[in-house]
Amino acid sequence: IFNIRNKVMKFLTGCIVPTVATFRVSEAIHGCEAPHASKSIKSYALYFGSVLELCYDHKKEMLVKTSTAHILNTLKTFITLLFITGAYYSLIDPYDLEPFHSPHKDVEWYSLKRLNLGQTGNNLAHGLLFQLHLTVFCEGLALVTSLLVGYKTKQVMYNPILTATTPSDFWGRKWNTVVHGVLKGGVFKPTFRYFGRTVAVFSTFLASGLLHEWILTVVFLPHQHELTGDNNDFCGPPNCFVPVFWGSTFFFVWNATILGAEAAIGDWKIFQ
Numbered sequence: 395i396f397n398i399r400n401k402v403m404k405f406l407t408g409c410i411v412p413t414v415a416t417f418r419v420s421e422a423i424h425g426c427e428a429p430h431a432s433k434s435i436k437s438y439a440l441y442f443g444s445v446l447e448l449c450y451d452h453k454k455e456m457l458v459k460t461s462t463a464h465i466l467n468t469l470k471t472f473i474t475l476l477f478i479t480g481a482y483y484s485l486i487d488p489y490d491l492e493p494f495h496s497p498h499k500d501v502e503w504y505s506l507k508r509l510n511l512g513q514t515g516n517n518l519a520h521g522l523l524f525q526l527h528l529t530v531f532c533e534g535l536a537l538v539t540s541l542l543v544g545y546k547t548k549q550v551m552y553n554p555i556l557t558a559t560t561p562s563d564f565w566g567r568k569w570n571t572v573v574h575g576v577l578k579g580g581v582f583k584p585t586f587r588y589f590g591r592t593v594a595v596f597s598t599f600l601a602s603g604l605l606h607e608w609i610l611t612v613v614f615l616p617h618q619h620e621l622t623g624d625n626n627d628f629c630g631p632p633n634c635f636v637p638v639f640w641g642s643t644f645f646f647v648w649n650a651t652i653l654g655a656e657a658a659i660g661d662w663k664i665f666q
């Protein structure tokens with residue numbers, strides 16, 4: 395995996411496939427897979443082998459077949475989002491992707507000096523860019539999946555940054571339903587069965603943090619040819635991104651705390 399030099403291929407082969415498979419195995423071990431997955435060998439093969447979750451009609455008890463109209467609509471959405479992403483990138487690229495002035499942008503990520511309006515605006519700009527990239531990627535993956543297996547796939551992104559109303563709405567229903575689904579089946583449900591909701595939520599977000607640390611390691615950890623400068627590929631600031639570890643884990647554990655606070659006081663009138 396680490397000798398693959400294309401970062402997209404690193405992401406596909408080193409992050410998506412093995413991690414989804416790992417959580418699917420955990421689901422199977424604890425009997426937490428989707429009910430329709432075990433109906434037949436074909437059903438489980440499609441469920442286990444597809445990164446995106448396939449649409450299932452519970453009334454008819456069958457997977458929902460794709461159609462020419464659906465494929466063309468997915469292609470249209472993919473192309474539209476591709477242009478929107480390019481246009482948005484063109485707007486913020488002249489500012490090095492940070493359109494707002496932040497007086498302390500070079501301090502460590504955990505420094506309280508980063509708590510200012512400029513940095514908050516830049517975080518939002520980065521978040522929107524990342525959301526667009528992830529949405530485009532998932533629409534393309536949905537298109538390929540439907541073409542290959544002949545079934546519709548569930549939507550992955552629901553414009554969460556601009557439409558989510560609560561932290562639980564953001565993480566539970568609108569942001570990256572692929573990761574949400576595999577973590578729910580592979581971590582949350584087994585943990586909930588033995589330890590209850592609080593431990594299950596914390597464990598799920600901790601697993602998500604470690605998953606993202608793995609992604610940073612696989613995709614961005616400099617390879618030997620980048621460290622030595624072979625073929626003019628030297629990797630180091632400012633030539634390429636060098637990951638800072640454990641920030642992702644802290645971020646997701648912090649969000650578990652926020653969800654806990656929402657469950658405890660979210661129904662207070664001040665938040666309605």
